[in-house]
Structure formats: C-alpha cells, structure tokens
Amino acid sequence: MLSFNILVAICLIYVTMLFIVAAIAEQSALKNKLNFLHSPIVYTLSISVYCTAWTFYGAVGSAARNGLEFLTIYLGPTLVFIGWWWLLRKLVRIGNTQRITSIADLISSRYGKSNLLAVVVTLLAVIGSTPYIALQLQSLSLSFAVFTQTNANAPSPAITAFLIAMGLAAFTVVFGTRNLDANERHHGVVTAIALEAIVKLVALLAVGIFVVWFVADGPSEVLINAEKMLPEATGAFTPRWVTLTFLSATAIICLPRMFQVVVVESDAEKHLATASWAFPLYLFLMCLFVVPIAVTGLEILPEGSNPDLFVLTIPLAMGQESLAALAFLGGFSSATSMVIVAAIALSTMVSNHIVLPLWLRRTQARNPESDDVRSILLRSRRISIVGILGLGYLYYQFTGGTSALASIGLIAFLGVAQVLPALLFGLFWRNASRSGALAGILVGFTVWAYTLFLPSFDGSFILSSETLQSGLFGLSTLRPQALFGINISDPLVHAVFWSISLNMLAFITLSLTTTPKPLENLQALQFINVFGRSSQHHMLSQISTSEDLFVLAQRIVGRAQAGRLFEEKAREQGKLYGLPDPTSEFIVTLEREFAGSVGAATAHAMMGQISGRETVSVEELIAVADETAQVMEYSARLEKQSKELAATAKELRRANDKLTKLSQQKDDFLSQVSHELRTPMTSIRSFSAILMSNDDVDRKQFARFSSIINDESQRLTRILDDILDLSFLESGKVKLNLHRKNLGEMLEQSIISSRSSFNASKVDIRLSEATSDIILLTDADRLTQVFINLISNAIKYNDKPKPIIKLDVDEQPNGVIVTVSDNGPGIPEGDSEIIFEKFSKLSSGGALSGVGLGLSICAEILRNLGGSISFIPSRSGATFEVWIPTKT
Amino acid sequence: MSEKQSFDAANKKTRRSRKKREVALILPIVGVILLLTPILRSFTIGNETSSLTSTLLFIFGVWAVLIAAAFILSRVLIPEIREK
Numbered sequence: 001m002l003s004f005n006i007l008v009a010i011c012l013i014y015v016t017m018l019f020i021v022a023a024i025a026e027q028s029a030l031k032n033k034l035n036f037l038h039s040p041i042v043y044t045l046s047i048s049v050y051c052t053a054w055t056f057y058g059a060v061g062s063a064a065r066n067g068l069e070f071l072t073i074y075l076g077p078t079l080v081f082i083g084w085w086w087l088l089r090k091l092v093r094i095g096n097t098q099r100i101t102s103i104a105d106l107i108s109s110r111y112g113k114s115n116l117l118a119v120v121v122t123l124l125a126v127i128g129s130t131p132y133i134a135l136q137l138q139s140l141s142l143s144f145a146v147f148t149q150t151n152a153n154a155p156s157p158a159i160t161a162f163l164i165a166m167g168l169a170a171f172t173v174v175f176g177t178r179n180l181d182a183n184e185r186h187h188g189v190v191t192a193i194a195l196e197a198i199v200k201l202v203a204l205l206a207v208g209i210f211v212v213w214f215v216a217d218g219p220s221e222v223l224i225n226a227e228k229m230l231p232e233a234t235g236a237f238t239p240r241w242v243t244l245t246f247l248s249a250t251a252i253i254c255l256p257r258m259f260q261v262v263v264v265e266s267d268a269e270k271h272l273a274t275a276s277w278a279f280p281l282y283l284f285l286m287c288l289f290v291v292p293i294a295v296t297g298l299e300i301l302p303e304g305s306n307p308d309l310f311v312l313t314i315p316l317a318m319g320q321e322s323l324a325a326l327a328f329l330g331g332f333s334s335a336t337s338m339v340i341v342a343a344i345a346l347s348t349m350v351s352n353h354i355v356l357p358l359w360l361r362r363t364q365a366r367n368p369e370s371d372d373v374r375s376i377l378l379r380s381r382r383i384s385i386v387g388i389l390g391l392g393y394l395y396y397q398f399t400g401g402t403s404a405l406a407s408i409g410l411i412a413f414l415g416v417a418q419v420l421p422a423l424l425f426g427l428f429w430r431n432a433s434r435s436g437a438l439a440g441i442l443v444g445f446t447v448w449a450y451t452l453f454l455p456s457f458d459g460s461f462i463l464s465s466e467t468l469q470s471g472l473f474g475l476s477t478l479r480p481q482a483l484f485g486i487n488i489s490d491p492l493v494h495a496v497f498w499s500i501s502l503n504m505l506a507f508i509t510l511s512l513t514t515t516p517k518p519l520e521n522l523q524a525l526q527f528i529n530v531f532g533r534s535s536q537h538h539m540l541s542q543i544s545t546s547e548d549l550f551v552l553a554q555r556i557v558g559r560a561q562a563g564r565l566f567e568e569k570a571r572e573q574g575k576l577y578g579l580p581d582p583t584s585e586f587i588v589t590l591e592r593e594f595a596g597s598v599g600a601a602t603a604h605a606m607m608g609q610i611s612g613r614e615t616v617s618v619e620e621l622i623a624v625a626d627e628t629a630q631v632m633e634y635s636a637r638l639e640k641q642s643k644e645l646a647a648t649a650k651e652l653r654r655a656n657d658k659l660t661k662l663s664q665q666k667d668d669f670l671s672q673v674s675h676e677l678r679t680p681m682t683s684i685r686s687f688s689a690i691l692m693s694n695d696d697v698d699r700k701q702f703a704r705f706s707s708i709i710n711d712e713s714q715r716l717t718r719i720l721d722d723i724l725d726l727s728f729l730e731s732g733k734v735k736l737n738l739h740r741k742n743l744g745e746m747l748e749q750s751i752i753s754s755r756s757s758f759n760a761s762k763v764d765i766r767l768s769e770a771t772s773d774i775i776l777l778t779d780a781d782r783l784t785q786v787f788i789n790l791i792s793n794a795i796k797y798n799d800k801p802k803p804i805i806k807l808d809v810d811e812q813p814n815g816v817i818v819t820v821s822d823n824g825p826g827i828p829e830g831d832s833e834i835i836f837e838k839f840s841k842l843s844s845g846g847a848l849s850g851v852g853l854g855l856s857i858c859a860e861i862l863r864n865l866g867g868s869i870s871f872i873p874s875r876s877g878a879t880f881e882v883w884i885p886t887k888t
Numbered sequence: 889m890s891e892k893q894s895f896d897a898a899n900k901k902t903r904r905s906r907k908k909r910e911v912a913l914i915l916p917i918v919g920v921i922l923l924l925t926p927i928l929r930s931f932t933i934g935n936e937t938s939s940l941t942s943t944l945l946f947i948f949g950v951w952a953v954l955i956a957a958a959f960i961l962s963r964v965l966i967p968e969i970r971e972k
Contacts, residue, residue, distance in 0.1 A: 067940065068940070068943060068944060068947070071947055075923050075947075075951070078919070078951065078954065078955075079916050079919045079920060079923070080916075081958070082915050082916050082919060082954055082955075082957070082958040082961075083912070083913070083915065083916030083919075084912075085909060085912035085913070085965060086912065086913055086916075089969075223941045223944075226940055226941065226944070227940055227941060230940060236943045236947070237924065237925065241924070242924050245923070245924055269969045270966055270969055273962040273965060273966045273969065274962060276958050276961070276962050277955050277956075277958035277959040277961075277962055280951070280954065280955045280958060281955050284948075284951055284952065284955060288948075291944060
C-alpha cells in the first residue's frame with residue numbers, strides 16, 4: 001500500500017514540476033518565444049479544465065448509479081463546440097476587440113458598461129463556484145483517504161483539504177497574479193493547465209485500458225456485463241437527459257473558469273477551429289472507459305464501495321499501486337487545474353468589479369491618478385484568491401461531504417446558467433437592455449436559489465424542511481420543488497424549467513419596455529456587428545490632456561507598457577518625440593487597453609472621471625450607426641446627387657435655349673445691320689448719282705440732296721460708332737475719364753438730350769427730388785449716355801397716348817440706384833434674358849428703328865464703371881435699375 | 889463575355905463560402921436532433937439486444953461522426969476566418 005508520505009511526495013514533485021513548467025512558459029512568453037504557447041493544441045488542452053475531479057471520479061460514479069446520464073455532461077459542450085462558427089467565434093472576437101476580462105465584464109460591457117450588472121454577475125459567479133471548489137476539495141481529500149484508510153498517523157480529511165486549499169492558493173497567487181497582463185492572459189498557468197490535461201487523460205486511459213483488457217476479457221465482455229450491472233433505464237433522451245445536456249452546454253460558456261480559458265485566454269480564432277473538433281475528441285476519450293470502469297468496479301469490488309472512487313480502488317484492489325498512483329495524480333490534476341483557473345477568474349472579477357469600484361468611489365474626491373492602481377489590483381486579487389479558496393473550504397466543512405459529488409456540480413451549473421439569456425440575447429438582439437439583463441438574472445437567481453440551491457441543504461439552511469414540504473408561508477403554490485402546483489418529478493428539471501423561463505420572461509419584458517441609454521445602444525451595436533465594419537473612433541471627445549492620460553496609464557498598465565503604448569501612438573500620429581495628441585481615437589484605444597486590465601466598467605469610469613464626462617453624444621452615435629442607417633444615408637446621398645444632376649440638366653437646357661436664341665438674334669441682327677447700313681448707303685449712292693449725272697439740278701434741290709446725303713452719312717457713322725464703341729467697351733480698352741459730377745445734373749442733361757432728339761414735348765418725364773446733392777466720381781459722359789439710352793428707349797417704344805417716364809434715385813451706403821421706369825408695353829417675359837445682349841431686338845419690337853445695341857452699350861459702360869444694370873420685371877411698363885458705386 | 893464569366897466565378901465563390909458557413913450551422917442542429925430527440929429511441933429500443941449496449945454504441949457512434957465532421961468543417965472554414 002502506498003503510504004501517505006509517498007503520496008504527499010508524489011504530489012509535491014508533481015506540483016514542483018507544474019511550477020517549473022509555468023515559470024518556463026512565463027519566461028518564454030516574456031521573450032516572445034511563444035510558438036509553442038500559441039499552438040491550438042495548448043489552447044484545446046487548456047479548455048479541458050472543464051473536466052474536473054467531478055469528471056475524473058464522478059462520471060464513473062454517475063454511470064454506476066444512473067446509467068448513461070453522465071454522457072450528457074460531455075455532449076452539451078460537444079454540440080457547442082461543433083457549432084463554434086456561430087457562437088464561440090463571436091464571443092472570442094468580442095473578447096479580443098473589447099478586451100474582455102471575465103464573463104461579468106462581458107455582460108457589463110455589453111449593457112452599457114454597467115458596474116451594477118458586473119457586481120451582480122460576480123456575486124452570482126462566486127456563489128455558483130464556491131460549492132464547485134468545495135467539491136474539488138472533497139474529492140481530493142476523499143482520494144487521499146483511500147490511501148490512508150489503514151494509516152493511523154494520516155491527517156483527517158478536513159486537514160488534508162485545508163492543506164490542499166492552502167497549496168492551491170499559493171500556486172494561484174504566484175502564477176495568476178504575477179502581472180497585470182494586457183487582456184489578462186496567463187501563459188504560465190495556461191501551459192501548466194495544458195500539462196495537467198494530458199496527465200488526467202493519460203491516467204484515465206491507462207486505468208480504462210487496464211480494466212478492459214487486463215481485468216475483464218475485452219470490450220464485448222464488458223458490454224455484456226454492463227447489461228447486468230448498470231441500471232435498467234439508460235436515461236437517454238428523457239427530459240432529464242435534455243435538461244442536463246442543456247446545462248452542460250451552458251456551462252461551457254457561462255462558467256467563469258470556462259469563459260476564462262475559452263474567451264479570455266484565447267489569442268486567435270484559428271485556435272478555436274482546431275478546438276472545435278479536438279476538444280470534443282478529448283471529451284470522447286475521457287468518456288470512452290467510464291462505463292467499463294463502472295461495470296468492472298460494480299462486479300469485482302465488494303458491495304457498498306463508493307463508485308465515485310472506482311478509478312482508484314480498482315487498480316488498488318488488483319494490486320497495481322503505480323497505476324493507482326497515476327490515477328490519483330490524474331484526479332489531483334483535474335481538481336487542481338479547476339481550482340486554479342476558477343480562482344483566477346473569480347479573483348479578476350472580484351477585484352475589477354467590486355474592489356476597484358469601491359476604491360474609486362473612496363478616492364473620487366481626490367485625483368484618481370494619485371494612487372497606484374496596479375498594486376491595489378494585484379493586492380486585491382491575491383486577497384480574493386485566498387478568500388475564494390477559503391470560502392470553498394468553509395463550504396466543504398459546512399456540508400461535510402454529505403451529498404453525492406455530481407449533484408453539487410449540477411446545482412452550481414444551473415446557478416451560473418442564469419447569465420445565459422443576458423449573454424445570448426446580448427450577442428444577437430439589439431434591444432436587449434441593461435434593466436432586462438439585471439431583472440432576468442436576479443429573477444433567475446432567486447428562483448434557482450429557492451427551488452434548487454436552498455433545498456439541496458435538506459432543510460438545514462434558511463429553508464426549513466417544513467417549508468420544503470408545504471411551501472413558503474404554507475402556500476402550496478410556492479412549494480420549492482413544485483412551483484405553481486405543476487408537478488415535475490425531477491427537481492433539477494423543475495428548477496431549470498422555472499428559473500430559465502422566468503429569467504427569460506423578465507428579461508424580454510423589461511427589455512421591451514425600457515429605453516436603453518446611448519452608451520448601451522453603442523455597445524449593443526459593437527457587439528452585434530462585431531464582424532462588420534466596426535469603428536469606435538468617435539467614442540469620446542478629447543477633454544483630457546495627454547499628460548493626465550499618461551499618468552493614469554502608468555498607474556494601470558505599468559510604466560514600461562504605458563511608455564510603449566504612447567510612443568507607438570505618437571509615431572502613428574507622425575510625432576517624433578513627446579506625447580501623442582489626445583484624439584478621440586487614441587482615448588478609445590486607451591480605454592480598451594485599460595479595460596484589458598481592470599474591466600470595461602471601471603476603465604470607462606476612470607476615463608470618465610479624468611475627461612469629465614461619461615455620456616455619448618448624438619454625433620458619436622450617428623458615426624457608429626448600424627448598416628441600415630448607412631444604407632439610408634447612402635441612398636439619401638444618391639437621391640441628392642440625382643437631384644443635382646436634374647438641376648444641372650435643366651440649367652444646361654436653358655443655356656442651350658438661350659444660345660439658340662442668341663444665334664438667331666445674331667443672324668437677325670446681321671441682316672438688320674446690312675439693312676440698316678444699306679438704307680443710308682442706298683440713299684447716299686442714289687442722291688450722289690443724281691448730283692453727278694444731272695447738271696440741271698437747281699440750287700435748292702442741290703442743297704436738299706446734299707443735306708440728305710449728309711444726314712444719311714451721319715446716320716451711317718452713328719451706327720458704325722455704336723458698333724465700334726461697343727467693341728471697345730467689351731474689350732476693356734476704353735479709357736475712363738473720371739471726375740466728380742453731380743448726379744442730378746447728369747440726369748437733367750440726359751432728359752434734355754433725349755427730348756431734343758425725339759421732339760417729345762408731350763412725354764411726361766418725372767425726376768424725383770433730392771438728387772442734387774449726390775456727387776459721383778465717375779465718367780460723366782458715359783454715364784449720361786446710359787441714361788440717354790434708357791430714356792430714349794422708354795420714349796421710342798412707348799405706345800401710350802401720354803407716355804410717362806419716372807426717374808427715381810435711391811441712395812445706398814456705398815452706391816446709388818437709379819430706377820428708370822415707364823408706362824410703355826414693357827418687355828415680354830421670354831425676352832428679358834437677352835435684352836442686354838448685343839444685337840438683340842425684341843420679338844415685339846415692331847418696325848421701330850434701332851439696331852439693338854443701346855442696352856448692351858449701357859451694360860458694358862456700367863461694367864466698366866464698376867456698376868450694373870438690371871431689368872426689373874413689373875406688371876406695367878419696363879423698369880431698369882442702374883447701380884452705380886460711389887467709389888469706382 | 890469574359891466579364892460575365894468572371895462575374896459568374898465571383899458569384900460562385902461567394903455562394904460556395906456562404907454554403908460552407910451554412911454547413912457550420914447545420915452540424916450542431918444535426919447533433920441536437922440525433923442526440924437529444926426521443927424519436928431516436930426507436931433506433932435503440934427496437935433492437936433485439938438490450939437497450940443499454942445499443943444506446944451506448946449509437947451515442948458514441950454519432951459522437952465520433954460529429955467529431956469527424958467538425959474536423960473536416962474546421963479545415964474548410966479556417967480560410968474563411970478574417971482576423972484583424
């Protein structure tokens with residue numbers, strides 16, 4: 001028989017080996033020699049922390065008692081892992097992008113970085129995990145007891161359990177809180193866990209092979225024996241079967257230690273692809289020999305032997321001490337790896353979500369940068385680890401190892417499973433809200449405690465056995481194991497049904513009836529669209545300075561890491577030295593970085609404290625709007641573009657019309673000009689011919705003819721002058737003769753000139769008063785010409801019996817507006833655009849003479865003088881507005 | 889013509905990768921149907937030999953097939969992973 005001392009020695013050697021492996025892994029991780037550590041095999045093996053002592057010893061016990069039921073505990077995770085693409089991959093991606101440190105952190109981060117939610121999940125996890133840790137201590141002390149039954153000197157199981165708890169706490173403190181790594185990765189621990197995974201698999205396979213081929217006569221005999229020895233009902237495909245599979249599937253995601261190894265410690269999604277088949281394969285191998293061991297144990301060991309210890313007792317009974325020692329080591333590995341990872345996960349949660357927020361609140365009045373966050377975190381984690389193991393030990397002492405191993409495990413599973421609705425809905429449902437998650441978890445937790453956890457103490461804790469029998473306050477509808485009078489025979493199925501249903505009901509109801517806060521919406525989008533184009537560059541606007549941020553960063557992630565981070569960022573921003581600018585993008589990166597150490601809620605609170613705000617603005621929300629909004633924006637932009645195009649097309653069409661019309665006008669003008677030039681030419685030519693050929697022209701006739709010739713040539717000159725004038729004005733070669741002149745005088749002169757040229761005594765020209773004192777620095781001759789042209793046009797085209805022309809002067813701060821309006825026929829709407837063009841003659845111009853240069857000359861003169869002329873559409877007559885600047 | 893061909897090829901490619909991802913969804917559903925629904929009891933109870941052995945073999949058989957399928961699927965899906 002192996003002595004207790006040898007056993008202790010084996011354990012110590014084994015633990016020393018773990019220490020060395022963990023230390024080597026830490027060292028090579030520091031030196032970035034991570035090839036082996038980054039392999040998917042290490043990742044897969046670390047996930048096998050799922051297989052605890054409960055699996056190692058308890059599965060055989062369960063098979064001996066309940067038939068095939070134990071398989072459900074492995075089938076659930078198998079189903080989750082082969083569906084990795086849809087759930088686990090999303091979790092891992094979110095875990096990496098959001099720097100998630102624990103399941104509580106994930107839930108809190110998803111629901112608006114709510115710390116309350118984080119605290120609730122943390123407490124739930126601690127309550128759910130404590131019995132589980134107690135279970136490991138119990139199985140370890142039981143397995144020790146197997147070897148020490150005959151040894152009077154051996155310590156009692158309670159002391160063994162205490163020593164084990166102390167040893168595990170020491171290991172976890174050393175390797176679990178060595179540093180505050182970015183993203184909370186613990187390479188040393190993970191490698192040690194992977195090694196333990198191999199030990200437990202090898203141990204179980206060795207015992208299994210020994211049992212099948214050396215104790216029994218091969219697999220067929222085992223199967224025949226199984227028919228006889230195992231319970232009649234296999235338990236397969238019953239409601240309990242489905243419930244247990246569901247619970248174990250939940251556990252692989254929601255248990256804090258599973259979340260730690262699957263999500264937090266993962267570095268690549270590719271590893272998940274390997275784990276998707278390798279982890280089910282591991283479970284498959286762990287289960288392969290469970291039934292043979294159970295059957296053989298029942299057959300060869302005396303009646304009443306504890307089936308939970310068959311893995312140890314069969315080799316011992318057959319005298320195979322070294323195999324027994326290996327089996328013991330396997331059980332030891334299973335228990336220790338579970339406890340270590342659970343303690344790390346829980347201590348992270350406790351320190352990030354309970355200790356640190358309390359400390360932050362205490363120091364709120366002071367500057368948050370004034371204390372070293374890192375040392376506080378590390379200290380609080382160490383204390384938490386000791387505290388959690390202490391709690392587990394107390395629980396073990398309290399329950400005294402009364403219940404069968406498996407039942408405690410299942411109770412713990414369901415407790416933690418209350419997080420599932422909040423987690424799943426949070427990943428896929430946008431409207432899942434913080435209040436919904438909180439209500440769901442609290443309702444589910446209460447129902448779990450009432451229907452399963454408290455009844456598991458058989459009336460010795462809080463709920464009396466009387467209450468268990470007749471319900472709370474004697475109300476039979478509230479009987480803990482038959483709520484609302486619905487009789488579900490299996491208490492576990494009953495508890496799962498009610499707790500999960502009521503949890504979901506509360507969750508959905510509150511999510512639908514409450515309005516989430518902006519930050520919640522933002523996080524919901526980040527989580528749900530984690531595979532989409534996500535950018536959180538607009539999260540927080542810069543209010544804080546780089547110096548503040550740097551000090552805070554040093555406190556949280558350490559001097560070296562903070563320096564590296566800031567340096568990298570500064571280089572990215574194109575700065576050669578100094579601190580990077582506190583852009584919103586940088587602040588978001590930094591907050592993520594902090595979240596990797598202290599959790600999302602705390603990181604957010606600290607950044608909020610330093611930047612003075614914690615809210616999200618509407619712009620920031622719009623910037624990260626979901627795809628629908630983006631599509632909508634895109635289509636709106638398209639619509640705008642097409643509208644712009646339509647407007648441009650319309651404008652082009654109008655320009656084209658105008659051009660066509662202008663070209664028409666030009667043609668018309670050319671013929672008009674030829675005509676105009678021809679008419680005086682013709683008369684000059686014919687009269688000069690008469691004078692030339694006829695000698696008998698009398699003096700009187702001669703004088704008349706030569707006067708006609710003179711007049712016509714003058715008219716010809718005038719037309720040519722006009723054309724020349726215009727071309728001069730247009731080319732800008734005209735020389736302005738600027739001097740000061742009274743506007744009133746110019747206007748009066750224009751009126752006189754116009755009247756004289758048209759013999760227009762009956763025309764009523766009204767000049768408004770108060771014009772005499774306006775002095776302009778201008779070319780008076782040119783300006784007068786403008787007025788003459790306008791007045792002449794007004795007289796010339798007026799068809800009224802009593803033409804009225806009004807001249808109004810309006811003095812402006814930096815110029816003068818002279819309005820010339822008449823009561824004539826006006827200008828047709830279609831022509832108003834071309835009247836200032838050269839050669840334009842209005843369609844309604846009638847037979848009146850004119851080459852259509854007057855208004856173009858006016859426009860050109862004013863352009864040269866720095867003013868402008870415009871036609872004002874009015875109902876009666878034509879109105880022209882002339883703008884002359886005071887300073888030219 | 890060539891443009892149409894390249895378009896068809898691209899279309900085919902996206903359709904194929906979508907199909908791969910859909911297979912990833914189908915596998916756990918197949919697993920649930922085979923391992924959790926009581927309909928499958930007909931496979932095991934109707935057998936002449938006792939139910940325990942056949943149930944055990946059935947479950948382990950399905951399990952092994954699922955693992956093999958997951959192995960193949962993971963090989964197929966690894967190129968689809970786009971890590972940042």
